Amino acid sequence: MSGDYAIDVHGLVKRFGSKTAVAGVDIQMPSGEVWGFLGPNGSGKTTTIRMICGLLRVTEGTGQCLGYDIQRDAARIRELTGYMTQKFSFWSDMTIRENLEFVARIYRLPHIRQTVDETLETLGLTHRQHQLSGALSGGWKQRLALAAVTMHDPKLLLLDEPTAGVDPQARRDFWDEIHHLSLKGMTVLVSTHYMDEAERCDRIVYLAHGEKIIEGRVPDVIDRSGLLTFRSEGEGVRRLADDIRNEPGVEHVAYFGSALHVSGKDRAAIQAALAKHQAPDVSWSEVRTSLEDAFIALSAEAGEDKRVHA
């Protein structure tokens, strides 16, 4: 295995016809970690994940996954990875149990009945095992999918926006399960749009326009954005937003409930701007820049989409 990297890919490029979806991505992900994969819609997250697990052919670039060549040994990689698709892709006209049994048979797991029983028990779906999987709610579908793709005890887990459209409690349970799997030694790559989920990861990779913009631990990524953020709460503060936004040195103005966040890189300029639009009952205080602010800044710096669209 190349330096014990679970994923070790260089210069991955994927073109669909004349459209470039991924424009040269490098990822060196050590075994046993939990990484977050972030970026706006269409930034190439799904395409990259699919190339890693052999669901898409690589246009350019090389790489290994779990020590196997991603182009030559796709079949071997499939046996050792669990891939959870963005959209629920289990068979909705089959019951929960039938789906799990199918997966167990495909991976030729021993003691199918017992394995499935245990999985159902862990999932808490034993009493609903004979319901059609299509009848499950979004949160349960995701839990079923996670259970199904981890039943064969893969070394690497690739999760593509697993918690999209799932309620907060279910998301929290889901992440508890991910960390539980990670403790058992599974390497996990999760793509997500949720900042709180990103903060649960050991490291994050941020993609925009098919390129890797930044990679690192969450505090490092925030630091590297170089942003300062001021916050104020109060009745009139929201009315100030449009005025402040146009001041020099102010990069972002964002609402957080009744509060307003103003970010920029130049402390003096921001303070000047805030002073200019001083209002009664409004007092500004400096706060920690959020990951979201950092990402919006990073995306803005990444500039226009340079990929060619035909």
Next chain:
Amino acid sequence: MKSLLRSFGRIWAVFMKETVQIRRDRMTFAVMIGIPIMQLILFGYAINMNPKHLPAALLVEEQTPIVRTMIQSLRTSDYYDFVMQTDDPRKTGDLLARGEVAFVVSIPAGFTRKLIRGEHPQLLIEADATDPAAASGAVSFAQTILSDALRHDLKGPLANLAGGQPPFDLVVHQMYNPEAKTSYNIVPGLLGVILTMTLVMITAIAMTRESEQGTIENLLAMPVQPIEVMLGKILPYVVVGAGQTVLILLAARLLFDVPFIGNAWILFLGVSVFVLANLALGFTFSTIARTQMQAMQLTFFFFLPSILLSGFMFPFRGMPEWAQTIGEVLPLTHFLRIVRGVMLKDTSLAQLQSPILALCLFTAVAVSVAMLRYRRTLD
């Protein structure tokens, strides 16, 4: 009035939406144009309800001017295409059983002598009546054709033979189906038609359903090989096909009184290969079509020539050469030879070698195409 106008506006909106969607789905469009063209050509040119140029064998044990005249008249009648002429009865032995000819015309030794003496010698036409429609035209006109031909030759001292009754006795053996029942032909054929229609259709949606429901992504991410998917998907329908076969054969016996004189094991072999051929073809369709709708259209597109050009509805030998060539590609054509052969003619395995091999070849080609077309990735 105003609400009527608003309604027209909305009809227009739906009309435009449909137009855009029709344009996007090129295969549907192609089928809408292709089916009428195919039907026009097949019904217009290929199908012949009064088939001529049917292959026939000639067993002639003597060569005399009168016999030659008679043969010549049959030849010029356009009904008979003599693919073989011999004086050895062993050579014509199993031509009918193998389906190579539709008729064997036999003129025995001493025919001319007996004819001149006014002894009304026998002239035998054995017709393959497994398809009564194909045989009827040629047989019913034979008497007239031969009598007219002789009228010119029977002059002078033989003039007395020319008038009244024909000077020979035409004997027609309707082989395999003496009562010329159409059900003998149609019911075994229906077995093939029903298997074609249902089995191709059911497997044609096999992969397209996975694509449409998004489950294909999951399937591709799992360690399962294309050929494993294919076999896993078609084998359940082999059982279904077996069930259908038993049902139809029971109906053939109990409801339609169709005989079954051949070896059931040969039919079992033929049905097995035929079922596999259809399932493999259906699976191939499902790797070509993008949607279940398109898969259905492909099935229909295939089904039409299968019905018309296989010899199920219209005599195979009565079609023009090009239509027969297309027919030879269709599995149903070969299966009809097997099922009619076994049930009605007691055809042996050796005699059915070529249709069985043809079905095997078809299956092999279909599986190869399916494997080439099978998407191993989401590209």
